[in-house]
Amino acid sequence: MDNKAVLEYQNPVLTFSGNIDKFNVPGLIADYQKLKILRLERIDLQDVEQIDSAGVAFLDKLMLEFSDFKPQFIHANESVRNTINTFSSLQLPVAEKLKTDNFFIQIGGGIYKFFETSASALYLVADIFYWAFVGLINKKGQRKGSVIQQGVLIGVDALGIICLLSFILGLILALQSAAQLRQFGANIFVADLMAISMVTEMGPILTAIILAGRSGSAIASEIATMQVTEEIDALKMMAINPIRYVVVPKFHAITICIPLLVTASTLIGIFGGLIIAVTYLDLSAVVFFNRVFEVLTLKDVLVGLGKSFFFAWVIVIIGSYYGFHVKGGAEGVGKVTTQSVVASIFWVIILDAISSLIFYF
Amino acid sequence: MKKTPIISVKNLVAKYGEKIILEDVNVDIYPHEVTVILGGSGCGKTTLLKNILRLFQPYSGQVEIFGQEVTQMDEPEFNSILSRIGMLFQNGALLNSISIFENVSIPLEQHTKLSAEIMEKIIRVKLNLVNLGNAENLFPSELSGGMKKRAALARAIALDPDILFCDEPSAGLDPLTSASLDELILKLKNLLKMTIVIVTHELASIHRIADRIIFLDNGKVLFTGTLKEAKKTQIPEVETFFRVGKF
Ligand SMILES: Nc1ncnc2c1ncn2[C@@H]1O[C@H](COP(=O)(O)OP(=O)(O)OP(=O)(O)O)[C@@H](O)[C@H]1O
Ligand SMILES: [Mg+2]
Numbered sequence: 001m002d003n004k005a006v007l008e009y010q011n012p013v014l015t016f017s018g019n020i021d022k023f024n025v026p027g028l029i030a031d032y033q034k035l036k037i038l039r040l041e042r043i044d045l046q047d048v049e050q051i052d053s054a055g056v057a058f059l060d061k062l063m064l065e066f067s068d069f070k071p072q073f074i075h076a077n078e079s080v081r082n083t084i085n086t087f088s089s090l091q092l093p094v095a096e097k098l099k100t101d102n103f104f105i106q107i108g109g110g111i112y113k114f115f116e117t118s119a120s121a122l123y124l125v126a127d128i129f130y131w132a133f134v135g136l137i138n139k140k141g142q143r144k145g146s147v148i149q150q151g152v153l154i155g156v157d158a159l160g161i162i163c164l165l166s167f168i169l170g171l172i173l174a175l176q177s178a179a180q181l182r183q184f185g186a187n188i189f190v191a192d193l194m195a196i197s198m199v200t201e202m203g204p205i206l207t208a209i210i211l212a213g214r215s216g217s218a219i220a221s222e223i224a225t226m227q228v229t230e231e232i233d234a235l236k237m238m239a240i241n242p243i244r245y246v247v248v249p250k251f252h253a254i255t256i257c258i259p260l261l262v263t264a265s266t267l268i269g270i271f272g273g274l275i276i277a278v279t280y281l282d283l284s285a286v287v288f289f290n291r292v293f294e295v296l297t298l299k300d301v302l303v304g305l306g307k308s309f310f311f312a313w314v315i316v317i318i319g320s321y322y323g324f325h326v327k328g329g330a331e332g333v334g335k336v337t338t339q340s341v342v343a344s345i346f347w348v349i350i351l352d353a354i355s356s357l358i359f360y361f
Numbered sequence: 362m363k364k365t366p367i368i369s370v371k372n373l374v375a376k377y378g379e380k381i382i383l384e385d386v387n388v389d390i391y392p393h394e395v396t397v398i399l400g401g402s403g404c405g406k407t408t409l410l411k412n413i414l415r416l417f418q419p420y421s422g423q424v425e426i427f428g429q430e431v432t433q434m435d436e437p438e439f440n441s442i443l444s445r446i447g448m449l450f451q452n453g454a455l456l457n458s459i460s461i462f463e464n465v466s467i468p469l470e471q472h473t474k475l476s477a478e479i480m481e482k483i484i485r486v487k488l489n490l491v492n493l494g495n496a497e498n499l500f501p502s503e504l505s506g507g508m509k510k511r512a513a514l515a516r517a518i519a520l521d522p523d524i525l526f527c528d529e530p531s532a533g534l535d536p537l538t539s540a541s542l543d544e545l546i547l548k549l550k551n552l553l554k555m556t557i558v559i560v561t562h563e564l565a566s567i568h569r570i571a572d573r574i575i576f577l578d579n580g581k582v583l584f585t586g587t588l589k590e591a592k593k594t595q596i597p598e599v600e601t602f603f604r605v606g607k608f
Contacts, residue, residue, distance in 0.1 A: 141471065143459070230454035233416045234513075237448045238468045239440035 003049065007031045012039040012069065014062070017047030020055030028058060040066040046075035056087040063090060121321050127243050128251060128317060135248040141240050146249035147256075154215045154250065155257030159264065162210050166265040169202060170194065170272020178280050187281040191291035194273030199296060199304045203266035205352055207258065208311035212344040216315040219250055220340035223323025224333040232324075247320045251313070258312040259305050266304070299359070307355045311348045318344040365428075367392040367524065367556050368413065373422035375405070375412050382408045384580045386422070390524075395550055395557045395570045400577035401608040406560045407451055409577070410526050414448065415439065426524075444472040447517035451528040451560075453509040455501040461488070461512045462497040468519045487515040490545060492538075507534045514542075518549065525549065527559045531566060543569045564606035576602075 005018035007028055014037070018024065043062065045051075051059075063071055073084065101109065135142060177193050223246055226232050235242045270292065277283040322340035326332045366389035375383040382405045390396050398406050412419045415431065424431050426442055434442075447468075455464050465484045469475060475483070488494055491511035501509055510530060517525060527546075531539035543566050549555045550570075561567060567574075567588070574591040576584040576599050584591065584599045592603050602608060 225457075229457070230450045230452055231456055233411070234448070234450055234454035234456070234516075236416055237414060237443060237446075238471055239443045240467070240471055 007035070009035045009037055012041040013044055014040055014042070014071075015044040015047070019050045020048055020058065021050060021052045022054035025054045025058050032062075037066075039069055040071045041069050042072050042074050044074050045077075045080055048076065048080055051080050051083050053083075053087040056084050057089065059084065060089050120325075121317075124243075124321055124324070125317055128247055128320065131241065131244045131248050132251045132255075135244060135252065141244040142249055143245065147252045150249045150253035151257055153218070154211070154253050155261060158210060158214050158257075158261065161214075162207055162261055162265050163268050165210065166198075166203065166206060166269040167272045169206060170198065170269035171276060173197060173202070173269075174273035174276035175280070178276055182281065187277075187283060188287065188291055190273060190277050190281060190283070191288045192295045194270050194277075195292040195296050196300065198266045198269040198273070200300050201304075201352075202269055203262050204304050204308040204311060205348070206269075207261045207265045207308065208315065208348045209345055211254070211258070211261070211312065212315050212341055212348060215250075215254065216319045216344045217337050217341045219247075219316060219319030220323045221333055221337040222246070223320055224326035224336045227324060227326050228329055228333060242324075243320070247316065251316050254312040254316055255309065258308045262305060262308045303355065303359050307352065310351050310355075314347045314351060315344045318347060364391045366390055366425075367427060368558075369423075369425040370409075370413060371423040371425070373409075373412060373424065374420045375408050375417065376420045382580055383412065386577075386580075386582055388575050388582060388585055390556060390558055391573065392556050393550065393554050394572040395546065395559060396573045396575060397567050397571040398558065398560045398575045398577065399562070399567075399602065404577045405580050406577060407528055410448070410528060410558070410560070414443070414446070414526070444468075444520060445523045446526065447520065447522035447524070448526040449510070449514050449517045449528060449530055451532075453501070453513040455509060455513055455516070457501050460498055460500055461493065461504070461515075464501070464512065465516045465519050468516065472520060483519065484515075487519055488512070490518070491515045492541070507538060510534065511538075511542075514545075521553060522555065524556045524558065527557065527561075529560050529562070531561060531563055539563065539566060540569075546570055562606075564603070574599075 003019045005016065005020050005024035005028055008015045008017075016028075020028065040062065043059065059073075073081070076084070174190055174194055178187075178190055181187055181189055223232075226235075226242075226246065232242045232246075235245055274285060274288050277288050278285060319340050322336040322343070326336045328335075368390035370386055370388045373383055373386040374381065375386075386409065388409075398409065400406050408417065411417045413424050413426070415424075419432055422432070427445070429442070431439055431442060455461070456467070462484055465487055466480055469480045469483060473480075485494065485497070488497055491514050493508060493511055493515060496504065496508065496512070501512070504512060510533065514527070514530060517527070530546075531542055534542065546557055546559070547570055550557055559570070571588045573587050574584065575582060576591070576596075578598055584594060584596050586594070591599060594600060598608065
């Protein structure tokens with residue numbers, strides 16, 4: 001380009017010419033570093049045609065570096081002077097630095113925050129159970145048909161994927177163990193294995209994890225969005241309890257859906273096992289099912305279904321907790337959604353471990 | 362004639378975490394008047410409204426509405442006060458999962474036992490008042506920003522509240538719509554004897570509708586008084602605003 005900028009130094013005057021703009025500033029800085037400037041009292045801008053905010057930032061840097069000599073601009077034409085006044089950063093207020101607390105304050109703050117979080121989570125749990133119970137009798141403050149609508153979203157729409165995955169899981173489980181069992185001629189035990197593992201463990205946990213991913217995230221992001229867009233405030237303003245309006249229908253719907261989904265998952269998983277048993281282990285379907293009903297106890301069935309209710313409630317509670325505690329705008333919504341899925345899967349597995357300890361240890 | 366205030370805020374302090382947003386705010390809102398709350402962006406106007414309505418719990422101080430102290434009131438009692446107040450939120454805050462018609466119907470369903478037929482009539486009238494008669498079956502996501510605001514206003518006046526709060530009703534509206542909104546607000550005040558509290562920055566609209574001005578600056582009340590007093594005051598910030606319409 002022909003409008004290159006040039007820098008000349010003659011103690012104590014620095015002379016610019018050309019355009020001091022964002023394209024020329026890097027070159028100017030390189031030139032400037034080659035110069036050995038000891039004193040700077042005046043900056044001559046007579047031959048400067050144009051300057052932009054990058055140029056002004058460079059001049060600001062010079063002014064700061066040589067502030068001892070209080071450099072002055074000379075011969076600047078009016079438009080250059082105006083640009084300098086507009087874009088100069090020298091008079092800007094300095095933003096307050098965020099204080100970082102010392103180590104002990106941080107630890108104390110962390111502990112305090114943990115208790116605060118736990119307390120508000122417990123309040124939420126109490127609130128949800130209270131209103132879920134009230135909502136059984138009194139539907140005021142809920143939208144008509146919202147439980148059914150949520151039931152479709154949480155249950156019906158998830159049925160396909162849950163069945164498909166359970167079937168595949170059943171096939172895999174049976175196939176993996178069949179290879180071992182065959183070596184000992186213990187083919188029939190594949191029925192025991194499928195029955196017990198699907199009913200007490202795989203059915204409930206697979207369903208819960210899929211629900212956490214599908215519905216837990218949906219709950220968290222829906223509530224968080226409502227919080228961010230002031231919809232929750234608007235509900236409160238209309239004297240509608242947000243928990244009643246938003247959370248309770250989901251709570252009821254998931255409570256109805258989860259035993260059905262778990263049952264479907266379990267049956268289909270066992271069916272997957274049956275296919276392997278018949279095709280690979282030469283068992284007949286009748287023998288397989290006889291064995292299945294023989295080994296299963298009522299306790300297994302009840303434990304499997306029973307814990308799935310707790311999984312469901314954990315998913316709703318965690319989704320709501322993160323949703324209501326969203327910070328910031330759209331970005332916050334994404335963040336709490338992820339956090340809620342991770343947290344609900346975590347707590348589902350912890351609960352599962354606890355129930356195994358209680359019932360099978 | 363000395364009026365008694367319908368809302369009276371005393372020594373209100375509001376904080377987000379450690380940050381003080383409102384510092385010892387004292388304001389009175391008088392019945393059947395349009396009170397305009399003014400102040401630069403971020404000075405705490407929305408926060409003041411939300412603290413009055415307990416959408417945030419005030420850090421300290423008292424709020425009296427209809428002569429009753431509300432900050433410590435229990436929920437059912439406060440809800441009955443809320444049923445006499447409408448609020449237009451800064452972003453509309455329509456419920457996104459339901460249509461405009463249903464949005465306006467919520468307060469009616471919540472607080473009255475009217476028949477569906479009567480409710481329908483009321484909803485249609487309110488939507489027509491804000492010129493949204495033909496949009497009732499649309500969902501909030503299908504509306505423009507200005508239409509959302511107007512739909513939210515229809516919802517706020519669904520129950521013919523005694524007090525109406527509007528947080529920047531005309532921001533984002535074209536001057537014509539904004540002027541017709543002013544007319545609507547005057548109509549609500551004159552015909553229905555509503556008390557109206559508005560946050561707005563538009564000088565033209567302030568001249569048209571305001572009876573009283575509350576000027577906030579940095580979390581403090583800089584000025585309160587009638588519009589006439591506001592125009593004559595010597596307080597530099599207020600004087601500048603009324604001269605050039607900027608902060
Ligand atoms: N949820 C929040 N968490 C933390 N700080 C907040 C929150 N909401 C608002 N603030 C802070 O409170 C201050 C006042 O906000 P407020 O929304 O009341 O301003 P405003 O006067 O309504 O401004 P505007 O005219 O832009 O709407 C701002 O400085 C903002 O940073
Ligand atoms: Mg605001």
